[in-house]
Amino acid sequence: KMTSKKVVELFYDVVSPYSWLGFEIICRYRNVWNINLKFRPAFLGGIMQGAGNKPPGLVPNKFAYMTKDLHRLANYFSVPLHPPADPFEVMFQKGTLSAMRFVTAVQHMETDGDKQVEQVSRELWRRIWSEDKDVTKPESFSEAAKKAGLSDDEIEKALELSTSQEIKDKLKRSTEEALNYGAFGFPMLICHVDGKPEMFFGSDRFELMANCIGEKWLGPNPDRSASRL
Numbered sequence: 654k655m656t657s658k659k660v661v662e663l664f665y666d667v668v669s670p671y672s673w674l675g676f677e678i679i680c681r682y683r684n685v686w687n688i689n690l691k692f693r694p695a696f697l698g699g700i701m702q703g704a705g706n707k708p709p710g711l712v713p714n715k716f717a718y719m720t721k722d723l724h725r726l727a728n729y730f731s732v733p734l735h736p737p738a739d740p741f742e743v744m745f746q747k748g749t750l751s752a753m754r755f756v757t758a759v760q761h762m763e764t765d766g767d768k769q770v771e772q773v774s775r776e777l778w779r780r781i782w783s784e785d786k787d788v789t790k791p792e793s794f795s796e797a798a799k800k801a802g803l804s805d806d807e808i809e810k811a812l813e814l815s816t817s818q819e820i821k822d823k824l825k826r827s828t829e830e831a832l833n834y835g836a837f838g839f840p841m842l843i844c845h846v847d848g849k850p851e852m853f854f855g856s857d858r859f860e861l862m863a864n865c866i867g868e869k870w871l872g873p874n875p876d877r878s879a880s881r882l
């Protein structure tokens with residue numbers, strides 16, 4: 654019984670800066686808490702549409718607050734988040750549909766663990782939310798995947814796979830699954846507790862989530878805080 658790990662699913666899209674924070678935090682805790690983490694790349698545009706929600710950044714005062722909030726959170730969580738010069742173009746004109754298809758393809762191809770999907774996602778976030786670089790072109794995916802440690806062969810295959818019907822459908826299904834869990838935005842975390850899915854929205858609900866799965870919130874850097882004990 655004590656070894657049975659609770660399954661925690663993280664639904665995210667690299668378009669979402671709060672998802673990056675949530676992603677880094679849960680990655681830091683994945684070996685601190687007794688959990689089995691599952692990455693669930695999905696499409697936030699489809700969530701907004703399916704849930705009848707609107708991106709919070711479209712309300713001007715909210716947008717101003719979020720800019721400030723993200724700056725504070727980036728410092729607090731030590732994540733190198735710097736908004737792009739034109740967030741509207743990046744988020745609403747260019748979007749991340751092909752980027753998330755690429756992530757889905759990488760996950761689909763990965764048979765041994767989830768290191769590649771983790772690293773590729775991180776490198777795509779770094780491009781948008783740290784370096785203000787493109788994430789719509791094949792060359793951009795290629796560069797991110799190379800940094801993530803994929804071989805040229807793997808990258809070529811993933812690029813090809815990412816435009817296939819199979820992968821388009823897979824991303825669509827993940828997005829629908831998220832909606833069925835009650836998603837209206839990202840990041841969304843699903844904790845499976847006693848066979849029941851508990852849904853949490855946001856990178857700011859980890860303390861509550863910890864309580865729900867019988868673990869302790871040790872702050873933004875659990876390794877550092879553990880070594881102080």
Ligand SMILES: N[C@@H](CCC(=O)N[C@@H](CS)C(=O)NCC(=O)O)C(=O)O
Pocket residue numbers: 668669670671672706707708709837838839840854855856857
């Ligand atoms: N309070 C949350 C905010 C997360 C958030 O605003 N996520 C955006 C995407 S970056 C979203 O999907 N929002 C939907 C909504 O606020 O209704 C956090 O700290 O993580």
